[in-house]
Amino acid sequence: MSTYRADGEFKRDARYISDRITADGRDGWPVEPGRYRLIVSRACPWASRAIIVRRLLGLEDVLSMGVCGPTHDARSWTFDLDPGGRDPVLGIERIQDAYLKRFPGYERGITVPAIVDVPSGEVVTNDYAPLTLDLSTQWRAHHREGAPELYPEALRGEIDEVMQLVFKDVNNGVYRAGFAGSQEAYEAAYARLFARLDWLSARLERQRYLVGDTITEADVRLFTTLVRFDPVYHGHFKCNRQKLTELPVLWAYARDLFQTPGFGDTVNFEHIKRHYYVVHRDINPSGVVPLGPDLSGWSQPHGREALGGRPFGAGTPPTAPADR
Incomplete structure (x- = not known):
């Protein structure tokens, strides 16, 4: 997700899906154990933030995680680390499928981290900056005992x-x-x-x-x-x-x-x-x-x-x- 200015400066395309999963469900996505799946790649620094925060807070049992391989083609990240090349929970080969399920013809970047609604198979958000803050503030009821305060x-x-x-x-x-x-x-x-x-x-x-x-x-x-x-x-x-x-x-x-x-x-x-x-x-x-x-x-x-x-x-x- 990038563009270039006339002077050659790299500019990150920040047109993310801005829906948030919150305790009160104000965007239509309430915090609910087992409902969502966090999709990441361990290669990606933005996804690595979510991996670390999820683990520090002890959210593994309430927010499952799918891991894409380290490379991708022009279409999207793929689940080539999983048997048969499919995510075992979502049943898809590419995270792109979850984007297109919600937004047919989606033309913006297919990025990780992304959170997918498991029942519908639709992407909820790929807005990585608030995603980890919400894990700290909105998922608090499901933090492990002894979880740190990452955003006091x-x-x-x-x-x-x-x-x-x-x-x-x-x-x-x-x-x-x-x-x-x-x-x-x-x-x-x-x-x-x-x-x-x-x-x-x-x-x-x-x-x-x-x-x-x-x-x-x-x-x-x-x-x-x-x-x-x-x-x-x-x-x-x-x-x-x-x-x-x-x-x-x-x-x-x-x-x-x-x-x-x-x-x-x-x-x-x-x-x-x-x-x-x-x-x-x-x-x-x-x-x-x-x-x-x-x-x-x-x-x-x-x-x-x-x-x-x-x-x-x-x-x-x-x-x-x-x-x-």
Whole structure:
């Protein structure tokens, strides 16, 4: 979902299906255990947010999850990881089928994450930004005991502010660099990206998490970009001033999160690399997937405990994933 301005700047197409699943059902979609299915790919950073939040909150038993393969064609993501190439719950081969079931002739992007209404087989929403916030605020009655407060009311103003900066300059910033259509647009995106990474390094030098002393939605959103930085963004998207491993504060911060239950145990580096290097043929025409980088450093001690803070606040870690 992207367009290009006349100056070659990448612009994300944000025309998402904006329906929301809420406790009061005001959009016609009430929270209801077992009714909906979250469709993701472990390759996609936007979908990875939903995977992490769902697991941290313990929503596995009330919101099932279907996992698409790491690559897709011009039509849509496919369920090629499942027997027979069909999602076992929805019975479809492509997530596109759920979009067309609700909107025949749908012409916008067929994206993940998406939530599908299982009884009707129709897509409900693919609006990834509010999707994870709604899991925290609207699905609260179904959170596991000990679930963390990922979007605490008292900190929402600061969380929103930080998340917006991270989105503009980092989450979307790597794409603005990688898909830039001119040298000038690339250099501007590159400068904004690394200026923001420097700002984040300074912010995180003396505090363990982005906002407050526990993990919040802001950390989830930054993590999904950082974990992809060296495997794909550094080379594939030309974000190469430094590798993540050469940014001491952010590298330690990312390892801290990676080693926290609910984060690293949802990551599949092979899916990540295969998606970017195979699908983006305009950037990588050969489709060759690099063997590196060495990923063993993710398990090394990070030392961030010295800054205090508790990952889950008064809560507890999630149990081991049942649907990795």
